[in-house]
Amino acid sequence: MSRATVSSGTAGNDDLDISSGGVVAVDTETLRSAAGGLRALAGACEAVRATLDGAADAAAMSGVWIAMPTAAATDAGDRAARLARDLEAMAGLYDIVELQAQAQSAAVGGDLVLATKLHAQAVGLMAADPALAGALAGVSVRGALAGPLALNEQYRSMFATSADLGALAVLLSGAATVLGLGTLPRGTRLRGLDTRVHVTRLGPGAGGPVAPAAASAPAGLVQAVDRIPRGEARVRVERYTMPDGDRRFVAYIGGTVTTPDRAEAWDWASDLGLYARMNAASDDALAAALTDAGAAAGDTVDLFGHSQGAMNASYLALSGDYDVSLLVTFGDPVHADVGEDTLSVAVRHLDDPVAALAGGGSAAGVGADGSFVATREHPGTLRDGQGLIVPHELDAYRETAAMLDASEDPRMDAVRARLDDLGRARSVETIVYAAARDTVVPPTPYVRGAAVAVVPPPYAAAGGAVSAASAGGAG
Numbered sequence: 001m002s003r004a005t006v007s008s009g010t011a012g013n014d015d016l017d018i019s020s021g022g023v024v025a026v027d028t029e030t031l032r033s034a035a036g037g038l039r040a041l042a043g044a045c046e047a048v049r050a051t052l053d054g055a056a057d058a059a060a061m062s063g064v065w066i067a068m069p070t071a072a073a074t075d076a077g078d079r080a081a082r083l084a085r086d087l088e089a090m091a092g093l094y095d096i097v098e099l100q101a102q103a104q105s106a107a108v109g110g111d112l113v114l115a116t117k118l119h120a121q122a123v124g125l126m127a128a129d130p131a132l133a134g135a136l137a138g139v140s141v142r143g144a145l146a147g148p149l150a151l152n153e154q155y156r157s158m159f160a161t162s163a164d165l166g167a168l169a170v171l172l173s174g175a176a177t178v179l180g181l182g183t184l185p186r187g188t189r190l191r192g193l194d195t196r197v198h199v200t201r202l203g204p205g206a207g208g209p210v211a212p213a214a215a216s217a218p219a220g221l222v223q224a225v226d227r228i229p230r231g232e233a234r235v236r237v238e239r240y241t242m243p244d245g246d247r248r249f250v251a252y253i254g255g256t257v258t259t260p261d262r263a264e265a266w267d268w269a270s271d272l273g274l275y276a277r278m279n280a281a282s283d284d285a286l287a288a289a290l291t292d293a294g295a296a297a298g299d300t301v302d303l304f305g306h307s308q309g310a311m312n313a314s315y316l317a318l319s320g321d322y323d324v325s326l327l328v329t330f331g332d333p334v335h336a337d338v339g340e341d342t343l344s345v346a347v348r349h350l351d352d353p354v355a356a357l358a359g360g361g362s363a364a365g366v367g368a369d370g371s372f373v374a375t376r377e378h379p380g381t382l383r384d385g386q387g388l389i390v391p392h393e394l395d396a397y398r399e400t401a402a403m404l405d406a407s408e409d410p411r412m413d414a415v416r417a418r419l420d421d422l423g424r425a426r427s428v429e430t431i432v433y434a435a436a437r438d439t440v441v442p443p444t445p446y447v448r449g450a451a452v453a454v455v456p457p458p459y460a461a462a463g464g465a466v467s468a469a470s471a472g473g474a475g
Contacts, residue, residue, distance in 0.1 A: 016376045016403045018411055020365055028091040035091070038084035045077030092129060096122045181275060182359035184336040188318050192279040196438035197265050199288045201431055202233055215430040217422035221347075221401035221415070224304045224328065228394060229254040234266055235286055235433045237293040240425040248300045248422065249293060249322075253286060255307030255331075255394065265435040266308055274311045275333055275357065285435035286312050287321075293431050295322065302326040302418070306394050307333075307354060317342055326418050327367070330397040335361035335373075343414055344371040347400055349378045349391040370414035374404055 052068040059066045103118035215238060218224040229236050229252060236252040256271045257264055270280035295301055301322040305313035310332035317324040317338045327338055328345045335358045338344050344367030348355040361373060378391035378399075390396055404412060 016374060018409050019373050028094050031087045031091040035084040035087040038080045042077045042080040045073050049073040092125060096125050182334050182357050183362050184314060184318060184334050186337045190277060190279040190283060190315060194279060195281040195284050197281050197285045197435055198438055199285055199433040199435045202434055215428035218419055220405040222398060222405055225398045225401045227252045228304060228306050232434050233432045234435045235289040237289055237431045239293055239429040240422055241427045242425055249295045250302045251290060253305040253309030253312045255309050263436040265437055271308045281437050282308060283312055283315060289433040297321055298323060300325055304328045306330045331355045331392050333357035337362055337366045340368050343368045345415060346373045347397060348375050350375055351377050352391040353389060354392045370411050372411045376400060
């Protein structure tokens with residue numbers, strides 16, 4: 001029994017790839033058995049062709065000319081033989097991959113003798129059939145280089161040098177993979193002390209130019225993206241009352257904000273702290289907003305986030321504080337190994353340097369059945385005149401969300417089912433929040449990102465603020 005990654009292009013859209021991630025079992029003996037059956041079928045087709053040729057010759061000797069379907073029999077035999085060869089090659093390829101995976105696992109476990117033995121077996125299979133080695137190399141290179149090549153193309157400078165932005169982006173992605181910061185194992189919790197933050201309810205029109213003021217369940221991922229806050233808002237919480245009286249919540253969390261205001265909760269200090277798995281003001285503010293909206297421990301909370309907001313959502317899904325049935329992230333610099341009760345949808349652009357910090361994500365499948373990772377390369381490059389990190393911007397991910405909404409891939413059905421279920425709610429309330437630190441932190445020297453610069457609203461307006469401490473702390 002061997003293993004293989006499951007991946008498929010989206011029906012009707014070759015630019016978008018939807019992958020289940022992780023590995024599945026492949027019974028190589030069944031593949032070889034099927035190949036044997038196809039070889040037998042090819043032999044039967046050859047026998048039919050010979051019989052037809054004999055019949056045609058006999059008829060010709062009697063002065064009768066009959067057009068026999070010998071070409072069809074020959075073609076069917078050739079296709080069966082070719083498919084048999086392909087299945088046998090696949091079985092050999094899976095055997096090699098499995099042996100290599102077992103050898104790596106043995107080496108990590110300290111059993112170098114077993115690791116050497118398994119590696120030798122893999123080498124032996126490749127020596128017996130050199131074509132397998134070439135096929136394995138091709139698959140490995142395509143998978144490993146898809147992201148780095150897209151990054152390099154995106155940031156290749158006008159005067160390409162060995163120290164251009166493309167190489168830097170690839171190096172950062174590689175470092176994330178080596179350090180393992182981009183993948184969050186189950187049970188990962190943020191370290192450090194809570195920060196003092198407060199959240200303020202904003203008017204119904206806040207949240208960005210396309211966010212709907214009227215509360216209703218999103219009909220698809222594009223509508224969900226439109227609800228991710230922009231401008232002065234940081235978190236949007238929707239409170240659903242279902243037909244049976246149960247309450248559910250959906251939170252939408254925005255990305256990093258580049259601003260000189262040291263009270264900003266979604267600044268670069270929070271961004272870098274979260275990536276280092278340290279508690280951050282934005283995480284505490286999200287907890288305060290959910291508590292103020294009425295979400296209690298164990299309540300069902302679905303999460304949509306972009307950039308730093310995607311990290312906030314990922315950590316919250318891992319925390320166990322709420323029952324997170326749906327986690328959808330756009331441009332997330334981390335990939336969380338959520339449990340089997342959470343449908344995980346990670347949307348990434350191969351040329352997004354922020355998403356590249358996830359280091360390719362988890363090697364194993366994460367989340368409930370039907371969870372997937374959707375990737376594509378965003379069109380255009382820095383050399384074409386687009387902005388520094390346009391592939392990371394929310395508008396770029398909105399385009400990809402539209403592709404997913406239009407996709408016929410069956411894995412989108414689980415997302416649609418969850419959104420349709422929310423659409424049964426008998427009432428929906430929307431609360432939009434601003435957020436700020438209570439304690440001013442020193443300015444951060446880090447470079448600017450692609451977030452929206454804002455002028456902070458009067459967060460301390462009387463009667464509007466809810467502090468993290470009074471809202472039950474942070475997590």
